[in-house]
Amino acid sequence: MLTAADKKLIQQVWEKVLGHQEDFGAEALERMFITYPQTKTYFPHFDLHHGSDHIRGHGKKVVTALGNSVKSLDNLSQALSKLSNLHAYNLRVDPVNFKLLSQCFQVVLAVHLGNSYTPEVHAAFDKFLSAVAAVLAEKYR
Amino acid sequence: MVHWTAEEKQLIASVWSKVNVEECGAEALARLLIVYPWTQRFFASFGNLSSPTAIIGNPKVRAHGRKVLTSFGEAVKNLDNIKATYAKLSELHCEKLHVDPENFRLLGDILIIVLASHFARDFTPACQFAWQKLVSVVAHALARKYH
Numbered sequence: 035m036l037t038a039a040d041k042k043l044i045q046q047v048w049e050k051v052l053g054h055q056e057d058f059g060a061e062a063l064e065r066m067f068i069t070y071p072q073t074k075t076y077f078p079h080f081d082l083h084h085g086s087d088h089i090r091g092h093g094k095k096v097v098t099a100l101g102n103s104v105k106s107l108d109n110l111s112q113a114l115s116k117l118s119n120l121h122a123y124n125l126r127v128d129p130v131n132f133k134l135l136s137q138c139f140q141v142v143l144a145v146h147l148g149n150s151y152t153p154e155v156h157a158a159f160d161k162f163l164s165a166v167a168a169v170l171a172e173k174y175r
Numbered sequence: 176m177v178h179w180t181a182e183e184k185q186l187i188a189s190v191w192s193k194v195n196v197e198e199c200g201a202e203a204l205a206r207l208l209i210v211y212p213w214t215q216r217f218f219a220s221f222g223n224l225s226s227p228t229a230i231i232g233n234p235k236v237r238a239h240g241r242k243v244l245t246s247f248g249e250a251v252k253n254l255d256n257i258k259a260t261y262a263k264l265s266e267l268h269c270e271k272l273h274v275d276p277e278n279f280r281l282l283g284d285i286l287i288i289v290l291a292s293h294f295a296r297d298f299t300p301a302c303q304f305a306w307q308k309l310v311s312v313v314a315h316a317l318a319r320k321y322h
Binding site: 068140 | 206210287288289292300304
């Protein structure tokens with residue numbers, strides 16, 4: 035459950051992501067494809083070379099969606115409803131992969147924020163990404 | 176047996192040579208207890224764990240974190256024999272400590288984030304790959320003797 039304190043920390047961190055959405059998104063995806071090669075199975079149609087337009091475009095898309103979630107922390111289910119449908123009925127990405135992307139996104143934040151990625155921020159953000167993952171998997175069955 | 180490429184070994188050794196085991200170990204354990212508070216169940220005797228500040232400043236947490244990461248160093252020194260290296264510790268975690276092996280995976284992921292925050296851009300994707308592989312192998316070795 036996201037507390038009021040968590041929500042504040044998440045919003046503060048997001049201020050630092052703004053302006054870097056495409057970069058952070060692309061880096062998170064790239065780290066995920068390299069660290070967890072099995073995740074590439076969902077992208078046979080992508081050019082997965084470093085810095086590819088596919089990766090940059092998709093990274094931007096993912097981070098934009100996360101940004102919308104940050105604006106709707108009180109109602110993630112509603113804010114992510116369309117994406118939840120998409121993942122359940124079209125994409126059918128196994129939910130275990132949400133955790134892998136979450137780990138990689140947090141690595142990106144740690145790399146770029148250093149000490150600012152404090153234990154409290156880390157806890158709040160991990161909870162946030164878990165909550166997003168739960169909503170995306172909500173309609174799977 | 177786990178296969179390590181020369182590049183993976185080099186990436187692991189290079190990062191490890193720059194790690195302050197005491198600081199990094201303390202930070203990793205503190206973050207585990209903060210980010211996944213249910214892990215505090217194993218540390219009832221550690222005293223004040225009531226807030227992130229308390230946890231970070233807790234001398235028992237610091238000492239234990241250092242102990243855990245020092246032990247992790249044994250894996251780095253024995254990459255080709257991690258299973259044997261942790262056989263006794265695996266039995267201990269099962270029979271005496273009763274720790275769910277899922278906790279090894281959680282700590283491994285936390286360690287990666289701590290390394291990323293310290294090494295920043297130097298913690299490249301290739302580095303992350305090698306280290307995620309290492310923490311996964313260690314977690315597996317620690318769970319291996321469970322019965």
